[in-house]
Amino acid sequence: MPPTILDIALHAGTSKSTVSRYLNGGSVGKDTAAAIERAIEELGYAPNVNARRLVSHKSHTIGVVLDDISDYIYGAMLSGIQAGAHQHGYVCTFFSRRPTEATEASYLDLFKSRQVDGLIFATFRKRNPAEVMLLAQSGQPIVLIGEHSGVLRLPTVDVDNLSGTLEEVTYLIGQGHRRIAYLAGPSGMSASASRLRGYEQAMELAGIASEAALMERLENWTVDAGYQAARKLLARTKFTALAASNSYSAFGAARAMQEAGLSIPGDVAIAAFDDDILCTYTNPPLTTLSQPFSRMGSLAVSQLVEIMRGETEVTSTVYVQPKLILRESTGTLDRLKEA
Amino acid sequence: MPPTILDIALHAGTSKSTVSRYLNGGSVGKDTAAAIERAIEELGYAPNVNARRLVSHKSHTIGVVLDDISDYIYGAMLSGIQAGAHQHGYVCTFFSRRPTEATEASYLDLFKSRQVDGLIFATFRKRNPAEVMLLAQSGQPIVLIGEHSGVLRLPTVDVDNLSGTLEEVTYLIGQGHRRIAYLAGPSGMSASASRLRGYEQAMELAGIASEAALMERLENWTVDAGYQAARKLLARTKFTALAASNSYSAFGAARAMQEAGLSIPGDVAIAAFDDDILCTYTNPPLTTLSQPFSRMGSLAVSQLVEIMRGETEVTSTVYVQPKLILRESTGTLDRLKEA
DNA sequence: ATAGAAAACGGGAACGTTACCACTTTCGAC
DNA sequence: GTCGAAAGTGGTAACGTTCCCGTTTTCTAT
Numbered sequence: 168m169p170p171t172i173l174d175i176a177l178h179a180g181t182s183k184s185t186v187s188r189y190l191n192g193g194s195v196g197k198d199t200a201a202a203i204e205r206a207i208e209e210l211g212y213a214p215n216v217n218a219r220r221l222v223s224h225k226s227h228t229i230g231v232v233l234d235d236i237s238d239y240i241y242g243a244m245l246s247g248i249q250a251g252a253h254q255h256g257y258v259c260t261f262f263s264r265r266p267t268e269a270t271e272a273s274y275l276d277l278f279k280s281r282q283v284d285g286l287i288f289a290t291f292r293k294r295n296p297a298e299v300m301l302l303a304q305s306g307q308p309i310v311l312i313g314e315h316s317g318v319l320r321l322p323t324v325d326v327d328n329l330s331g332t333l334e335e336v337t338y339l340i341g342q343g344h345r346r347i348a349y350l351a352g353p354s355g356m357s358a359s360a361s362r363l364r365g366y367e368q369a370m371e372l373a374g375i376a377s378e379a380a381l382m383e384r385l386e387n388w389t390v391d392a393g394y395q396a397a398r399k400l401l402a403r404t405k406f407t408a409l410a411a412s413n414s415y416s417a418f419g420a421a422r423a424m425q426e427a428g429l430s431i432p433g434d435v436a437i438a439a440f441d442d443d444i445l446c447t448y449t450n451p452p453l454t455t456l457s458q459p460f461s462r463m464g465s466l467a468v469s470q471l472v473e474i475m476r477g478e479t480e481v482t483s484t485v486y487v488q489p490k491l492i493l494r495e496s497t498g499t500l501d502r503l504k505e506a
Numbered sequence: 507m508p509p510t511i512l513d514i515a516l517h518a519g520t521s522k523s524t525v526s527r528y529l530n531g532g533s534v535g536k537d538t539a540a541a542i543e544r545a546i547e548e549l550g551y552a553p554n555v556n557a558r559r560l561v562s563h564k565s566h567t568i569g570v571v572l573d574d575i576s577d578y579i580y581g582a583m584l585s586g587i588q589a590g591a592h593q594h595g596y597v598c599t600f601f602s603r604r605p606t607e608a609t610e611a612s613y614l615d616l617f618k619s620r621q622v623d624g625l626i627f628a629t630f631r632k633r634n635p636a637e638v639m640l641l642a643q644s645g646q647p648i649v650l651i652g653e654h655s656g657v658l659r660l661p662t663v664d665v666d667n668l669s670g671t672l673e674e675v676t677y678l679i680g681q682g683h684r685r686i687a688y689l690a691g692p693s694g695m696s697a698s699a700s701r702l703r704g705y706e707q708a709m710e711l712a713g714i715a716s717e718a719a720l721m722e723r724l725e726n727w728t729v730d731a732g733y734q735a736a737r738k739l740l741a742r743t744k745f746t747a748l749a750a751s752n753s754y755s756a757f758g759a760a761r762a763m764q765e766a767g768l769s770i771p772g773d774v775a776i777a778a779f780d781d782d783i784l785c786t787y788t789n790p791p792l793t794t795l796s797q798p799f800s801r802m803g804s805l806a807v808s809q810l811v812e813i814m815r816g817e818t819e820v821t822s823t824v825y826v827q828p829k830l831i832l833r834e835s836t837g838t839l840d841r842l843k844e845a
Numbered sequence: 846a847t848a849g850a851a852a853a854c855g856g857g858a859a860c861g862t863t864a865c866c867a868c869t870t871t872c873g874a875c
Numbered sequence: 876g877t878c879g880a881a882a883g884t885g886g887t888a889a890c891g892t893t894c895c896c897g898t899t900t901t902c903t904a905t
Contacts, residue, residue, distance in 0.1 A: 169618050171891055187893060194899095196853055201685075213618035217565065218891035220556040222860050228599075233873045237585030238799070239578035239783075246576030249602055258621075260599050266589055279508050279552035281861095282597075390787065418787050448729065448757050450789040461576070461611075510861055521885045526863060535883055557861035561890050620891095 170210040174473050191273040211354045220281070229257045229471060230283035232274055234290045235265040240443070240460070244312070247464025257284070272301040276363060285471045287312060289464075293357045298492050300485060300499050310467045313357050322466045322474065323484040328358045328440070331456045332365025332473055333372075335438050339493060340373045341420035342377045342498060343407040344436060347375075350420060351392060352412035362412045362440055370451040380404045386430065393419025401427055408436040408497075417453055421496070437496040440489070452494035459487050509549040514672040517545040529553060556649060559620070568596045568643070568810060569622035571613050573629045574604040578767025579799070583628060583651070594811045596623070603629065611640040624810045626651060628803075631655060632696045649806045653695050661813065662823040662826040663806045667697045667779070670795045670828035671704025672711075674777050675749050677830060679712045681837060684749035686714075687739050689759060690723045691751035701751045701779055724755050731756025740766055747775040747836075753782055756792055760835070779828070784839040791833035798826050 176186045179202040189195045189203045206212070220302050222227050233241060245261070252259045262274065271294065277283045277429070285308035290466065294315045302309050303319035311323040339347055349366045352359030363382075370377055380403055383396040393416025401423065409424075411417035415421050417439035431437055431451055439446075442457030466485055473479045515525045518541040528534045528542045545551070559565050568591050572580060583598070591598045599622070600656065601613065616622045633654045641648050642660050651663040678686055688705045691698030702721075702790035709716055719742055722735040732755025739745065740762065748763075750756035756778035763774050770790055771775055778785075781796030805824055812818045 169620075172893095173891080176855095184855055184857095184894085185853080187856085191893080194852060199853080209617065213615050215560070215891050216621050217556050217559040217621045218860090219893080221554070221560050221862085221891080222893050224860075226556065235585070236588055237581040238579040242576045242578040242581065245600075246574070246602065246604075249575055249600065250605055253605070258599055260597055261584075261588065263585065263588055265585075266592070276552050280555045281508075282555050318801075362892085410812065445784050445787060448761075448784060448788060511863095512861080515885095522862085523864090523885055523887095524883080527884085530863080533882060538883080554861050557890090558863080560861080560892085561863050564888075 169215075170212045171215070172212075174210055175203060175206045175212050177208060179203045224281070226281055227257055228283050229259050229468065230262060230274065230277050230286045231259055232262045232264065232271065232286065232288045232290060233270050234263070234292055235261045236261055239263075240441070241289070243460035244464040247461035247466075248287065248289070248468055249464075250461075251465035251468030255468065257468075257472070271295070271298045275302070275305050275307065278305070278307045284308065285310070285475050287467050287471060289313070289467070291356055291358065293355050293359075298351065305373060306360065309452035310470055310471045310474070312463060312467050313407055314361065315357065320482050320484070322470050322482045324463050324470065325486055326327065326358075326458045326489050327486040328489075329365040329368070331491075332362045332410070332412075332440060333369045335454075335456055336366050336369035337372070337442070338493075339408045339410065339436060339497065340369065340375070340409075341437060342436065345375060346381065346404075346406040346408070348381045348383070348404075348406040348409040350396050350409065350411040350416050351382055352503060353385050353387050353392075356388065358440075359412060378404075385412065388413045388415055390415045390419040390422075392416055394423050396404065396420065397423035398427075408438070411437070411439040414439045414441040414446055414453065414455055417455075418445065418449060421449065421453070431496050432498050436498060442492055446492075449496075451496050454494045455492050455498040457492050458488040458489050463487055508554075509551045510554070511551075512554055513549060514542060514545045514551050517549060518542045538685060548833050563620070566596055567622050568598050568807065569613065569616050569625045569627060570575060570598055570600045571610065571625065571627045572600060572602055573631055575600055575602045576604075579780070580628070582799035583803040586800035586805075587628070587807055588803075590804035590807030596652055596807075596811070610634070610637045614644050614646065615642070616645045617644070617718065622651070623635075624814050626806050626810060628652070628806070630695055630697065632694050632698075647810055649810045649813070651802060651806050653700065654696065659821050659823070661714065661809050661821045663802050663809065664823070664825055665697075665797045665802065665828050666825040667700035667828075668704040668707070670830075671701045671749070671751075671779060672708045673830055674793075675705050675708035676711070676781070677832075678747045678749065678775060678777060678836065679708065679714070681747075681775065684763065685720065685743075685745040685747070687720045687722070687743075687745040687748040689735050689748065689750040689755050690721055692724050692726050692731075695727065697779075701712060705749060717743075724751065727752045727754055729754045729758040729761075731755055733762050735759070736762035737766075745774065747777070750776070750778040753778045753780040753785055753792065753794055756794075756835075757784065757788060760788065760792070770835055770839050775837060781831055783832075785833065786837075790835050793833045793836040794831050795828040796831050797828050802826055 172183050172186050176183045181199050185195055186203055248482045249259055287310050289312040291313050299315050303321050311321050314325045351363045383400050385392045385396055397420035417437055421437055429435050438454040442455040446453040446455050511522050511525050515522045520538055524534055525542055588598055626649050628651040630652050635655055638654050650660050653664045690702045722739050724731045724735055736759035756776055760776055763770055768774050777793040779795045781794040785792040785794050
């Protein structure tokens with residue numbers, strides 16, 4: 168029903184080929200160009216992308232696989248991916264694993280069916296090494312966001328979980344804290360291990376003996392898990408600071424402290440990984456490591472585009488640095504200025 | 507490079523047509539079916555969606571236009587849309603207006619280029635009536651989320667802003683409040699007017715004379731705007747309750763109250779439109795009207811699918827009811843039980 | 846003016862499907 | 876055992892592009 172390139176050709180008194188050439192920036196005569204332009208305008212023509220995709224063997228689409236699109240931590244990242252894709256002339260389609268629980272490898276079919284030219288896995292759950300292997304062996308343009316433990320390396324964008332946590336805990340130590348509790352991330356999440364190592368290294372570097380009683384593993388990264396874990400810690404041992412592997416658990420922990428009659432940061436200082444809008448509005452505002460999600464998204468796209476263009480052979484892992492944002496949960500601003 | 511339907515046919519010793527019929531559930535002989543199945547398995551065949559889309563004149567894609575994908579209010583809605591689309595055999599592509607500031611009507615080109623079969627506009631900024639007219643006149647399958655003031659009606663899904671606010675403010679009145687301030691939404695947002703009318707009607711119904719001094723219009727729906735507006739109100743008049751047209755502004759308002767030495771809810775009760783994760787963790791937790799975003803998303807998809815299938819002629823506006831969630835900002839739980 | 850190069854143009858095949866149609870085979874009923 | 880219907884099958888033309896290649900026109904330099 169909508170006009171085709173042939174309609175334009177007829178209307179402009181020329182041929183399909185010439186119209187196609189005009190559309191793709193080839194060399195066409197001055198008045199033919201004008202005639203074509205006019206025809207396009209009058210008939211309201213827009214090229215059929217599906218025909219283009221068929222003949223070009225490209226979908227100009229980037230697939231983005233997520234654990235759960237409703238998780239709002241994705242907001243900024245999706246925005247970065249989307250903007251980056253748009254800039255490079257690609258369109259995105261998102262795939263949530265959540266309802267289907269499909270394996271990561273099953274998304275390789277999207278290549279076979281020519282639905283996508285490249286795939287970004289922005290999944291934060293721990294990845295199955297066998298699956299990563301399959302992805303790597305496929306030889307398709309794939310970029311991962313969030314670390315993986317596969318043997319074959321895949322291009323990856325990740326926040327530097329280890330050094331970020333290291334910096335944060337070192338900051339706490341610098342504030343004079345010695346007994347620092349840690350809420351480790353759930354074992355199902357890929358970032359948990361590195362963040363924990365960051366904590367351990369910071370303590371070690373400061374010459375503070377590690378103590379198992381100070382560490383509590385979260386069942387998941389929710390407010391409630393943080394609350395429960397903090398209560399266990401409080402019942403078990405004493406500490407003057409607490410570092411949490413994400414912000415939600417820190418909210419829960421803060422509540423547990425306050426219920427126990429402890430003041431923040433007077434009695435216990437609190438810091439967390441993951442910044443989000445909440446952190447500014449809690450009482451007190453929470454010191455956090457802010458992840459540059461938007462930038463991570465656009466970096467992943469850039470890398471993917473390079474691979475799709477065949478411009479690079481090396482698979483690189485890009486680590487972006489989280490930024491330590493000091494707020495009152497680790498000391499009043501006055502005290503910060505003194506330091 | 508990947509196998510085509512012809513490869514399968516050759517490998518199975520049959521013809522393209524038969525393979526196609528097999529794939530589309532037509533009637534094929536028992537052993538031919540088995541041979542085809544085996545060929546597909548062995549060669550790892552997946553149908554080329556672009557060829558299908560070309561010949562079927564359908565993209566099996568729903569386009570979703572958003573103001574800004576990074577706005578995390580969208581999380582649950584996207585999830586609902588995505589899940590609904592998946593359920594009906596559609597794929598989604600999202601389009602953010604934000605970086606490009608494209609007009610809504612410009613997305614009609616997506617139909618011409620056959621990129622989408624239907625479009626959902628989940629934009630919350632006030633819509634230009636002329637644009638809505640263009641959308642309506644296009645005759646394409648389009649569903650709007652969020653109200654519009656166009657003359658030609660388009661199928662719409664929206665939360666009932668008016669009756670929600672009415673219920674909320676009436677609740678405050680029932681708690682004994684008479685002087686209730688209102689933070690009206692920015693004039694650029696489509697929901698602002700209805701929410702304001704909800705407030706006005708509630709006051710009117712209770713026989714409370716309206717007073718201009720109690721209303722302050724927000725410049726935008728941010729925490730800071732809420733803070734500024736609340737300070738103006740405090741400087742100007744007295745009130746025992748405040749209703750805000752969204753949650754962010756309520757956070758700002760709460761901070762302004764607390765800075766002025768007022769206790770919540772002791773001196774001023776606060777309630778807001780829009781629930782989000784923050785509301786539970788603020789101090790005190792905030793009474794809100796929770797919008798069923800996920801359901802709104804899936805409703806929009808259902809409606810769109812019906813239209814695309816030509817199963818319906820009538821354009822309907824679906825209003826979903828927001829749910830009033832009582833938290834401590836409008837009274838302690840004890841006090842609530844008394845009531 | 847003319848040769849040669851460069852620019853402009855059009856015909857037709859190809860991309861991987863589906864849909865239509867005509868043909869062959871199978872099957873059940875009398 | 877034959878006939879008719881039903882089931883199964885394959886050839887071929889679309890779908891709307893791009894790309895290749897051969898032809899025609901225009902331009903430039905001598």
